Amino acid sequence: MAAGKYVAYVGTYTNGKSKGIHIYDVDVEEGLLYLRRVVPVNNSSYLIASRSGKFLYSIADEGVEVYEIAPNGDLNSINQVDIDGMRGTHLSTDYQGKYLFVAGYHDGKVTVVHTHRDGSLGSVMDGVYHRGQGAINERSFRPHVTCVRITPDNHFLCAVDEALDQVVIYQIDHRLNKLKEVDVLRMGKEVGPKSIHFSKDGLHAYVLCQITNEIRVYDYHIGKNGYPSFELVQEVSTLSNERDPHDAASAMRLSYDGEYVFCSTSGDDSVACYKIDKETGKLDRLFALPTSGAYPKDIALFPDQQHIAVVNNGQGTITTFKINYEKGVIAMKGRPQKLDTPNCMIFHKIEEPPAEIRNISEAEAEAEVEKRVRSYAPLT
Numbered sequence: 001m002a003a004g005k006y007v008a009y010v011g012t013y014t015n016g017k018s019k020g021i022h023i024y025d026v027d028v029e030e031g032l033l034y035l036r037r038v039v040p041v042n043n044s045s046y047l048i049a050s051r052s053g054k055f056l057y058s059i060a061d062e063g064v065e066v067y068e069i070a071p072n073g074d075l076n077s078i079n080q081v082d083i084d085g086m087r088g089t090h091l092s093t094d095y096q097g098k099y100l101f102v103a104g105y106h107d108g109k110v111t112v113v114h115t116h117r118d119g120s121l122g123s124v125m126d127g128v129y130h131r132g133q134g135a136i137n138e139r140s141f142r143p144h145v146t147c148v149r150i151t152p153d154n155h156f157l158c159a160v161d162e163a164l165d166q167v168v169i170y171q172i173d174h175r176l177n178k179l180k181e182v183d184v185l186r187m188g189k190e191v192g193p194k195s196i197h198f199s200k201d202g203l204h205a206y207v208l209c210q211i212t213n214e215i216r217v218y219d220y221h222i223g224k225n226g227y228p229s230f231e232l233v234q235e236v237s238t239l240s241n242e243r244d245p246h247d248a249a250s251a252m253r254l255s256y257d258g259e260y261v262f263c264s265t266s267g268d269d270s271v272a273c274y275k276i277d278k279e280t281g282k283l284d285r286l287f288a289l290p291t292s293g294a295y296p297k298d299i300a301l302f303p304d305q306q307h308i309a310v311v312n313n314g315q316g317t318i319t320t321f322k323i324n325y326e327k328g329v330i331a332m333k334g335r336p337q338k339l340d341t342p343n344c345m346i347f348h349k350i351e352e353p354p355a356e357i358r359n360i361s362e363a364e365a366e367a368e369v370e371k372r373v374r375s376y377a378p379l380t
């Protein structure tokens with residue numbers, strides 16, 4: 001990511017003390033966060049920015065809500081849409097920004113929503129329910145779609161199903177705005193694939209596996225039949241120590257320059273970093289170290305790639321660390337940011353940084369939200 005000023009958006013569950021999306025001013029050089037305000041939204045469990053960088057999409061109890069991102073990073077609600085199913089768990093878009101894809105953990109559904117040029121969300125174009133049952137009844141008595149990701153050529157959608165232990169490949173019909181299942185990448189029994197990412201050059205795919213606590217590396221290309229082909233070339237552990245039944249790989253991110261993979265593992269409560277071999281796509285682990293917080297549900301690499309933020313859902317904190325790639329260590333920066341049940345975090349570059357950094361408390365942010373709700377004042 002380019003140099004400049006940034007904000008961080010953090011989505012939270014709101015069945016406790018949290019009220020919605022937390023907006024933080026970011027000190028990139030020091031790796032520190034300062035709470036600016038909270039935007040109310042019901043259970044913002046996942047959020048992403050649009051390809052244009054002008055809009056923010058958030059999971060909500062009502063479906064999906066979209067916000068216009070102001071020059072200073074504040075959020076102004078545009079509209080929300082019902083996704084004709086249970087609440088989603090993951091969001092992504094195609095490279096042209098025509099579609100918003102929603103992964104449904106609770107109902108095993110993949111939903112396609114049309115996006116308008118003005119940023120508003122349109123109608124649901126397609127919805128596909130996964131069918132079947134996995135190997136572990138307690139976890140997989142029904143499908144759980146945990147990630148939806150477009151392939152590098154923008155023609156196929158990968159839907160990761162944690163319960164069925166597979167990645168379903170859909171071809172996107174851009175004329176009819178429909179999904180057509182064309183293949184399935186089967187991971188084996190009791191693997192629990194959680195998410196998929198593609199390398200910056202588009203030649204490799206990385207699948208995070210929650211149950212086996214590993215990253216699987218695949219060579220990726222379009223086969224002679226015109227459909228995606230995945231060839232397994234490596235399996236690497238995400239753990240910092242011996243495996244425990246409570247360990248569960250939880251989040252994975254690629255660095256902006258495409259040279260590193262980061263992941264977090266709950267139970268083990270660690271964050272790991274791997275160097276990507278540019279020729280083979282294989283991973284060489286640099287470190288796997290404690291996050292000083294419980295259930296690191298998400299991680300976010302600072303724009304300078306020299307710091308990382310860890311979203312500790314169970315601890316109710318965000319901890320930030322300075323990364324030393326050469327020595328393979330991380331060092332905590334500042335005090336943990338306290339907030340109830342954080343889920344997801346992203347950084348976003350802004351055009352107009354605030355005149356001053358407020359760094360308000362969580363209680364002050366909640367009081368400000370309550371005041372606006374009572375007075376029906378808009379969030380501007």
